[in-house]
Amino acid sequence: MAQTKGNQYCQGDTILITGGCGFIGINLVKQLADKGYRIRVLDNLSTGKEKNLKKLLISYPQPPAVDLIVGDVRNQAIVNQNIKGAVAVVHLAAHTDVIGSLENPKEDWDINVNGTLNLLEACRKNGVAKFIFASSNAVLGEQPPPIDESVIPRPLSPYGASKLAGEALCSSYCHSFGLETSTLRFANCYGPYSEHKNSVITKFMKCAMEGMPLTIYGDGNQTRDFIHVDDICRAIFLALTKQSSPGGEVFQIATGKETSINSLARLIGEIAGRELQIIHQPERKGEIKRNYSDINKARTMLGFKPKVELKAGLKDLWQWFQKEEKQ
Numbered sequence: 001m002a003q004t005k006g007n008q009y010c011q012g013d014t015i016l017i018t019g020g021c022g023f024i025g026i027n028l029v030k031q032l033a034d035k036g037y038r039i040r041v042l043d044n045l046s047t048g049k050e051k052n053l054k055k056l057l058i059s060y061p062q063p064p065a066v067d068l069i070v071g072d073v074r075n076q077a078i079v080n081q082n083i084k085g086a087v088a089v090v091h092l093a094a095h096t097d098v099i100g101s102l103e104n105p106k107e108d109w110d111i112n113v114n115g116t117l118n119l120l121e122a123c124r125k126n127g128v129a130k131f132i133f134a135s136s137n138a139v140l141g142e143q144p145p146p147i148d149e150s151v152i153p154r155p156l157s158p159y160g161a162s163k164l165a166g167e168a169l170c171s172s173y174c175h176s177f178g179l180e181t182s183t184l185r186f187a188n189c190y191g192p193y194s195e196h197k198n199s200v201i202t203k204f205m206k207c208a209m210e211g212m213p214l215t216i217y218g219d220g221n222q223t224r225d226f227i228h229v230d231d232i233c234r235a236i237f238l239a240l241t242k243q244s245s246p247g248g249e250v251f252q253i254a255t256g257k258e259t260s261i262n263s264l265a266r267l268i269g270e271i272a273g274r275e276l277q278i279i280h281q282p283e284r285k286g287e288i289k290r291n292y293s294d295i296n297k298a299r300t301m302l303g304f305k306p307k308v309e310l311k312a313g314l315k316d317l318w319q320w321f322q323k324e325e326k327q
Contacts, residue, residue, distance in 0.1 A: 014038040015240070016086040018073050018119065019093030021048030024134070024186075024229055026193040028090065030056055031233045033064035042082055043093065044072040052193050073115035076122075083122040088130040088240055091119055094163075097198055098138060099284065101159035112162035113169070120173045120181075128179070131170065132239050135185045135250070137225075137291055139164040145223075145258065148294040149250050156288065167250060174248035181247055182239040184232075187254030187293055190313065191229030192320045201226065201314070204265060205321050208272040218283030220262035225254040225292035228308035238302040254293035255306045267311060271318045 015032055019025045020041030025048060029039050041053065050068065057063050071078035073093050083089065094112050095101065101108040116133065123131050138160035139153045155161045170181035190201040207214050235253045269276040298304040 012036065012038060013087045014040055014085050016040045016042060016083055016089045018042045018089070018091050018115075019048060021045060021050055021053050021068070022092060023048075023191070023194045023197055024189060024232055025092050026052050026056055027191060027229045028092070028233045028236060029053065029066060031230075031237060033060075033066055035237075038065040039067070040082060040086060041066065041068045042071055042073065042079070043068065045070055047196055049193075049196065073118055074110060076118045079118045079122045080125070083119070083126050083128060086126075086128055088132070089119060089123055089128055090132045090134070090236055090240070091116060092134045094134065096136075096159070098157045098159045098287065099198075101157050101162070102285065105158035108158050109162050109165075112159070113165045116166040116169055120169055120179065123179055124173060124177045130240060131173070131179055131181045132236055133166055133170045133181060133183045135163045135167050135183050136160065137185055137187055137252075137254075137288070137293065139167060139185065142288050142290075145290050145292045146256065146294040147291070148252060149297050171248050179247075183250040184235055184239060184253045185250065185293075186232055187225035187227045187252075187291075189227055189229055189232050191317060194229075194317075195321070195324060200224070200261060200264065201268075201317070204268045204276075205318060208268055208276055209321060209325065213277035213279045214265050214268075215279050215281055216261055216265065217281050217287070218289075220265070220278070220280070221260050222283075222287070222289045223258045223260045223291060224264075225257060226259055226264070226310055226313075227253065227255050227306060228313040231255070231306040231308055234307070235298065235302065235304050238304055242302055249297075249301065251298040251302060251304075252293040252295050253298055253304065254295055255310075256293055256295045257310070258290070258292035259310060267314055268318075271311075271315055 021043040069082050095108045141154035141156045167183045173179045174181045
């Protein structure tokens with residue numbers, strides 16, 4: 001196996017990806033496999049799909065070095081066993097449903113906090129060099145946008161609180177034990193392999209394909225910063241391979257552009273080639289009204305620059321969903 005040189009990982013090094021059968025995980029597996037890394041996926045398949053990983057792997061002329069371990073990050077023994085030999089961990093596995101966290105806060109905490117602690121402990125004991133933590137803008141709550149890393153977090157949901165606790169654990173393991181951690185706060189991500197997601201773009205795409213009306217909660221003027229999964233994976237790769245990183249840093253990973261839900265619905269209608277019926281429902285508790293990010297820190301420290309424009313990304317996703325429907 002190739003050896004690391006400083007913070008720069010080499011082809012053949014093993015990266016452990018938790019939640020690697022999920023939406024972002026599958027796309028990250030592809031990006032890292034294309035670069036020649038060995039990938040170890042740890043996923044309990046509660047939401048991620050093994051069939052998506054298999055579909056990805058058979059698309060290669062020669063299957064890349066990707067191994068799947070079916071297991072839960074809450075199981076310390078499984079985590080300890082499968083972290084051995086990895087030079088870095090990308091921790092994507094999580095309970096990500098904001099509304100679901102309102103219904104079962106304890107489960108949300110158990111997965112997102114205890115699971116993260118298990119991984120950090122395993123990294124500490126096994127000499128893992130880097131730990132990339134997938135966080136969310138939900139840790140910040142309702143804030144005047146654009147939001148940046150200096151904003152004091154005020155989570156509105158148990159999900160946001162659990163992710164904030166994960167961020168704190170990463171900071172503590174960096175400063176107490178020397179584990180180089182990076183926390184990436186993802187904006188609203190979309191792209192291929194998102195068919196199981198409960199996100200607004202996935203819902204709107206499916207409704208448009210089925211000729212069903214789109215449901216908008218509230219007046220539709222609430223805004224989000226929609227980022228394509230390719231850009232998310234690019235940010236993760238930069239965090240993994242950045243040399244001379246101080247560790248313990250938090251980064252907003254987004255486009256820096258604000259899009260209303262009403263505008264999103266119109267865009268999807270244009271892509272679908274028809275006007276879509278809209279049904280308005282009362283706004284939901286725990287959801288942020290306006291949200292977009294200042295990404296200057298990620299641009300400066302990581303060299304991150306989003307490349308996929310929203311309309312182009314949505315067109316590609318529409319074609320992907322159409323193709324999937326025919327299979």
